Amino acid sequence: MVSLSPRFYLTCLAVALLMPGWAQSEDRLLRRVIDRETQAVWADQKIAPPGRATDTVFLRRVYLDLVGMIPAYDETVAFLADNHPSKRELLIDKLLADPRHARQQAQVWDILLLGRSPNGIGHPNNRTRFRQWLGDQFQNNVPYDRFVQKLLTAEEDGSQLFYVVHRDADELAAATMRIFLGRQLQCAKCHNHPFEPWTQRDYYGMAGFFVRTYVKEGEQQDHVTRFFVAEKSTGDVSFTVVPKDAPPGFKGTPVKPKFLDGEELHEPALPQDFKEPESKGKTAPPPPLFSRRQKVVDWITSRENPFLAQAVVNRVWAQLLGRGLVHPADDFHSANAPSHPALLRVMQAEFVEHGFDLKWLIREMVNSNAYQAEDTGAVDDAMPKFYERARVRPLSAEEWLASLHLATGLGIESAVKSAPSGDMLKYLGQPTDGQGAFQGSLSEHLFLHNGDGFRGLCHPRNGNLPEQLVKSEEGWEAKVERMFLSILSRPPTAVERQQFVQYLNPEPSDAKVRSQRMEEAFWVLVTCSEFRFNR
């Protein structure tokens, strides 16, 4: 069981004494622990605590993180005009209840589970279907352990794509360990693990749970394939010895499944003369006599398994604050210590205590001072190690396109329906090196300069914002104000207002010139760094 630091108890006590009514509300506790623990590390590291992000900075950040798009013009204006002392907390609650939140979570988990461009999923509609299934889970706020169980059991319609992408036992063992338990077991495939007491035997033991699993394709409808994740009753992994000692044709020694914590699987013996039944046609294959996969799914999602909660609190932390407390977020091992060990322990325990409630976890994190830290300061790291400045992250291709729809006044409905084109995914879909470091790509900028799907959005037409502004009777300063609030979710500075007014309405000019200038000005604002990143 988790032990809490003395500092944690002291802070709780202090809080309880000072603000009795507030401290009793257990739901509100974790965000204050986060504040206390991050504060303590800043003091230890002699780092000046960051100030609080301004309303405009917070607004854009929290919209992107929670609903995957910038705020619409009206939302921005309403929030900035609001004088309620708890308006940030209220906004967070509102966004967590917004259907766009489930959509955003589904996008994040879809990429995490399948990768950006997986092989073998067939028609893109299959992936759309999978995202819908994920979205349903997040919409219903299914407890996380139950969610993992459903995903890995893969019986519900639409839930199977994880197995379609990760097809063999090796990949499944490595992917489930990495994604759900935060452990990189795959090192132990070829040699005993460098940091952990895991041997090749452990690796093949885990792979043994998945070796009988296979995917069968059923009927198709509207280009959506019905996949069956099935399992045979026979088959074992072979532990291949080092090639040096292998005689030609030798296929290795069969290995029985074994849980990573040491226990070997007890499975009933097969009946004599057992013959694997054939599975014909496009119907569901017969179930196995004994499901190894179910056993490992039960083990992964058991509340006795501390890794499940530990890995996910760290992952969600990284999703919202940039860097995992253990970083990279899926690489827990004894030589990779967490930056805030006490905080990780408390979050893990509280998350279990709260019934694996992801929404609660996100709410607490987003309400913390570390999340709401300012975005300015001398630190140049994208993801500062001690959270002394808010992290900088590029928008995903999906977030970027949805935000473009809002920036150009096409509305929330249009933004929610938007789906990046193949070019957008190819040239903006993988903007980092996989560890969070942004890699400015020339192809991305070529696309921003000349790509059709992008330029069209800035061109005044069909009642979009560029056209509305060209046609509107309001003054130039008001137009510039509306542009900035729509695109960058903030009003322009005095000097920006002046520059843009001059640019939009040059002397001499006519309707054609002004239309052209409007398009150019939109292009500039959706191309600049401030738009490309969460700030």
Add this chain to the structure above:
Amino acid sequence: MKMNSINNPCPWHQHRLRRDLLKGAMITAAGWALPNWGALSHSRTIAAEAKRAGKRCIMLYMEGGVSQIDTFDMKPGRPTAGPFRPIHSTVSGIEVCEYLPRMARHTDKLAVIRSMKTKSVDHGIGGYHMHTCYPSSEKVPHAEIGAMIAKYCDNPESDLPSFVKMGPAGCNAGSGYLGPTYEPFTLDTDGRLPGFANPSVSQEVQDRRGKLLEFMEQQHAREHPARPFAAHREAELRTIRLMRARKAFDVADAWNKARDRYGNTPFGRGCFTALKLVEAGVPFIEIGHDGYDSHNDNFPVHKANLKVLDPAWSSLLEDLQDRGLLQDTLVVWTSEFGRTPAINGQGGRDHFGRAWTVVLAGGGIRGGQTYGASNRDGFEVADKPVDEGAYFATIYKAMGVDHRAVHYLGSRPIWATPDGSMPIPELIG
């Protein structure tokens, strides 16, 4: 090469000189905060730059892990041999696979290292190790070899990207600690520019909106020194220059005449584009050839791949030589690792790092030799093992780049190759 029109007064974004960037400038006159990306002292960099000008490198990367026994380290008569037969080459004592008949005529140019002994034998980690010289487990943003060579062999006056990467490479470390100036420009295997490389607006519009963009970026940069913003701004500047120089990538007419020799394949076209880019002064081009990961059916897979590789690689060497470029252009043939001598139950060969082969040719390399050897069945190195450090140090030596060049990540020093890495003198010509 001169892509710039010298008489044109250049607007800001077209001529933010790469020299400025090379200085590791902290704040430019325009107020752009530029981070000091792993900077060396300025005078040394520039002086060394001039001396090294003209060195180029083309790296042919066999993605998935290429089999040494089925190419340049054959084991005729041994249980590990497989069905391919060796043939004689122009250099006596060097035999190559029967499916590399045209390369057999160029062995006088090749240095075949048959004793690679490397540590990272899975795709992600192997690709990283063979591109950066370091294991990925260090969690340091190491720079790819392409970025390192781009930095030291780049012509700062050229508008072309200094590091071009075509097709799959099994590594996306990019420029790492060397910063966004040396991020690769990535293309598909065939080297074609994407359809949207041609400017969609007039020069006048591009200049005008470019100035407004610069204004916005300046405002933002004042309070936001974080690296991603700088990388984004830098990529925009480089893109403007690339659009000006894009004609260098337009090889369509010449390709029509060359494609019979190179083989009418994406990889062949990529190799031909690399030739043209080398002529235009690009210091590093990597071309990926995918599909070598033959855990199943190793022999049909390799046979098909070699038929694509052989005409492309040999024509590239011929054309470089005909143009007098080979002496300054190093051509590297490499992979993330080799493949097992043992043939598995599916007729495949698996990942193997204990004794495999890479080939160097051209600039700075003494050709017509093999270096090191594997043992009788190919399971171990028998003579002169070459690790990642020695391999990279040799390439850097041939390119005139200091293999122990040091850069700083914050205050932490990082060397181009690890401590103790030495170039192999026998290979340097």
